[in-house]
Amino acid sequence: MPNSKRIEMKINGESYAAEVEPRLLLVDFLRVNARLTGTHVGCDTSNCGACTVMLDGLTVKSCTVFAVQADGREIFTVEGLSKDGKLHPIQESFRDHHALQCGYCTPGMMLSSLFLLSNKPNPTEEEVRKGISGNICLCTGYQHIVNAVLDVAKRGQRQQKKRPRSGKN
Amino acid sequence: MYSVPFDYLCAHNIQEALKLLSEYGEEGRVIAGGQSLIPLMKLRLARPKCLVDIKRVPGLSFINKENGHLKVGALTTHRELGVSDLIRSDLPIMHEAAQVIADPQVRNLGTLVGALCQAEPSGDWAPVVLALGGRLKCVGQKGERVLEAKEFFVDAYTTLLQPGEILTEVNLPIPGARAGGAYLKVQRRAGDFAVAGVAVQLTLDEAGLCKDIGIGLSGAGLTPLRAVAVEELLRGRRISAEILEEASRCLAGSVDPISDLRGSSKYKTDVLKVTLKRAVQLAASRSKRS
Ligand SMILES: Cc1cc2nc3c(=O)[nH]c(=O)nc-3n(C[C@H](O)[C@H](O)[C@H](O)COP(=O)(O)OP(=O)(O)OC[C@H]3O[C@@H](n4cnc5c(N)ncnc54)[C@H](O)[C@@H]3O)c2cc1C
Numbered sequence: 009m010p011n012s013k014r015i016e017m018k019i020n021g022e023s024y025a026a027e028v029e030p031r032l033l034l035v036d037f038l039r040v041n042a043r044l045t046g047t048h049v050g051c052d053t054s055n056c057g058a059c060t061v062m063l064d065g066l067t068v069k070s071c072t073v074f075a076v077q078a079d080g081r082e083i084f085t086v087e088g089l090s091k092d093g094k095l096h097p098i099q100e101s102f103r104d105h106h107a108l109q110c111g112y113c114t115p116g117m118m119l120s121s122l123f124l125l126s127n128k129p130n131p132t133e134e135e136v137r138k139g140i141s142g143n144i145c146l147c148t149g150y151q152h153i154v155n156a157v158l159d160v161a162k163r164g165q166r167q168q169k170k171r172p173r174s175g176k177n
Numbered sequence: 178m179y180s181v182p183f184d185y186l187c188a189h190n191i192q193e194a195l196k197l198l199s200e201y202g203e204e205g206r207v208i209a210g211g212q213s214l215i216p217l218m219k220l221r222l223a224r225p226k227c228l229v230d231i232k233r234v235p236g237l238s239f240i241n242k243e244n245g246h247l248k249v250g251a252l253t254t255h256r257e258l259g260v261s262d263l264i265r266s267d268l269p270i271m272h273e274a275a276q277v278i279a280d281p282q283v284r285n286l287g288t289l290v291g292a293l294c295q296a297e298p299s300g301d302w303a304p305v306v307l308a309l310g311g312r313l314k315c316v317g318q319k320g321e322r323v324l325e326a327k328e329f330f331v332d333a334y335t336t337l338l339q340p341g342e343i344l345t346e347v348n349l350p351i352p353g354a355r356a357g358g359a360y361l362k363v364q365r366r367a368g369d370f371a372v373a374g375v376a377v378q379l380t381l382d383e384a385g386l387c388k389d390i391g392i393g394l395s396g397a398g399l400t401p402l403r404a405v406a407v408e409e410l411l412r413g414r415r416i417s418a419e420i421l422e423e424a425s426r427c428l429a430g431s432v433d434p435i436s437d438l439r440g441s442s443k444y445k446t447d448v449l450k451v452t453l454k455r456a457v458q459l460a461a462s463r464s465k466r467s
C-alpha cells in the first residue's frame with residue numbers, strides 16, 4: 009500500500025494493530041480491521057452520529073476521524089458496554105423504555121448518553137436533549153430515548169439509596 | 178466516502194511542523210481537529226497531498242490570562258472553551274458561543290483556531306473574535322507575525338495565512354467595567370451552521386451611552402464580517418428602540434448574504450436585522466448588570 013502506516017490502538021481494553029492507508033476512516037478500522045460491527049455508518053457525512061465512539065473518553069464521530077489519528081489512543085465502542093453477559097444500566101434503560109425501534113442509531117445514541125451522564129450525572133430534560141443533539145434517530149421521535157437517559161440517572165440514585173439499607177440486614 | 182490518497186505526518190514540535198509543511202508547499206495542510214477538513218476531503222473538495230498533524234505538538238492547548246488578555250492556543254477545543262471557568266468569568270460571550278457551535282461530538286475535536294483558519298462564512302467563532310477585537314499569532318519559516326482578526330478574512334474560506342504558516346495563538350482583550358456581550362445564533366436545527374449569527378461586545382459609560390462596541394456577523398456575506406458602519410452609528414449613543422431601528426436599516430445596507438440551503442439572501446438579511454437588535458439590547462442589559 010502506498011504511504012501506509014502501522015498503527016496500534018486499544019479498543020475496549022484490547023490492543024489492535026494494523027498497517028493502514030492514512031485515508032482509512034476510524035469507523036472502518038473498527039468495523040473491518042477489528043471486526044467490531046456494533047458501530048454503524050449512517051450518513052458518512054458527519055451529520056447523524058450513528059458512528060459515535062469514545063476516543064480517550066470523549067465522544068467523536070468515527071466517520072470523521074482518520075484511523076491514523078487514533079494511533080496509540082484508547083477507543084471505547086458499544087461492544088464495551090455489557091460485561092459478563094450483563095447489560096450496562098444504559099442498555100437496560102433503553103430496553104425498558106422502548107428507546108429503540110430499528111436500532112440503527114442506538115450504539116451512537118448510547119455512547120452520547122453515557123458521555124453526557126459522565127459529565128452531568130443528574131441532567132435535566134433539556135440537557136439530555138442537548139447531549140444527544142449530535143445523534144439523529146429516524147424512528148423513535150426521541151421522547152423514549154430522553155426518558156431512558158433520564159431514568160438511568162434516577163436508577164443510579166435508587167440503587168444508592170438501597171445500598172445502606174441492605175447493609176443493615 | 179474516501180478522500181484521495183495522501184501522506185500523513187505527525188509533528189512533535191512547531192519547528193518540525195513548519196519544516197514538513199515547507200517541503201510540501203501548497204500541497205501540504207495542517208490538520209487539527211479535522212472537523213472541517215475531513216468532511217471536505219471525503220467529498221474530494223479538498224485534495225491535499227500531505228497532512229501535517231499538529232495534535233501531538235505539546236504546549237499548544239491552553240487558556241491563559243496575561244496582562245488583561247486571554248490567550249487561547251491552537252489546539253484548544255470548542256469543548257474546552259465551553260467548560261472553562263476563566264472563559265465563563267472573563268469572556269462570557271465566548272462561553273455563550275461555545276454552547277451553540279456544532280454538536281457535542283464535533284465540539285470534542287474541533288478547535289477555535291481551526292474554525293478561524295477555515296473562515297466559514299456561517300461559522301460561529303469568527304464573529305465573536307471580530308467583536309472582541311482579537312489578534313492572531315502566526316508562525317512561518319520566516320518568523321512570527323501578529324494579525325488583527327478584522328484583516329484576517331479576505332475571501333470565501335480564505336485568510337491571510339500563507340501556505341506553510343501556522344496560527345499558534347488567539348489573543349483576546351478582557352472587557353473592563355460596564356461591559357456586556359452577547360452571541361445570538363439563528364439555526365434551523367441543533368448543531369447546524371448559522372442562518373445568521375450576531376456577536377456584540379460593548380461598553381457603556383457612566384451616563385449609559387455606548388462608549389465602545391464591536392459587532393461581528395455570521396451568514397452575512399462571503400466572509401465573516403465586522404459591521405463597522407453599525408458600530409460607528411451606535412458609538413456615543415444611548416441604546417434605544419429608535420437607534421436600534423436605525424442600526425438595523427444601516428446593517429441591511431452593509432451585508433450581502435449568500436442564498437443557499439439555509440435561506441435566500443433577503444431572508445438572511447431580515448434575520449440579521451432582527452438578531453442585531455436583540456443582540457445589542459441583550460449586551461446592553463448585561464453591561465448594566467456587570
Ligand atoms: C457536523 C458538523 C457541524 C458543524 N457545525 C458548526 C457550527 O455550527 N458552527 C461552526 O462555526 N462550525 C461548525 N462546524 C465546523 C467545526 O467547528 C470545526 O471544528 C472547525 O471549523 C474547524 O476546526 P478543526 O480543529 O476541526 O480544524 P481542521 O478541520 O483540522 O482544519 C480546518 C482548516 O484550518 C486549517 N488549520 C487548522 N488549524 C490550523 C493552524 N493552527 N494553523 C494553520 N491552519 C490551521 C486546516 O489546514 C484546514 O484548512 C461543524 C462541523 C461539523 C462536522
Ligand code: FES
Pocket residue numbers: 048049050051052053054055056057058059060069070071072
Ligand atoms: S456516519 Fe458518521 S456521522 Fe453519520
Ligand code: FES
Pocket residue numbers: 107108109110111112113114144145146147148
Ligand atoms: S431506532 Fe431507528 S434510527 Fe433510531
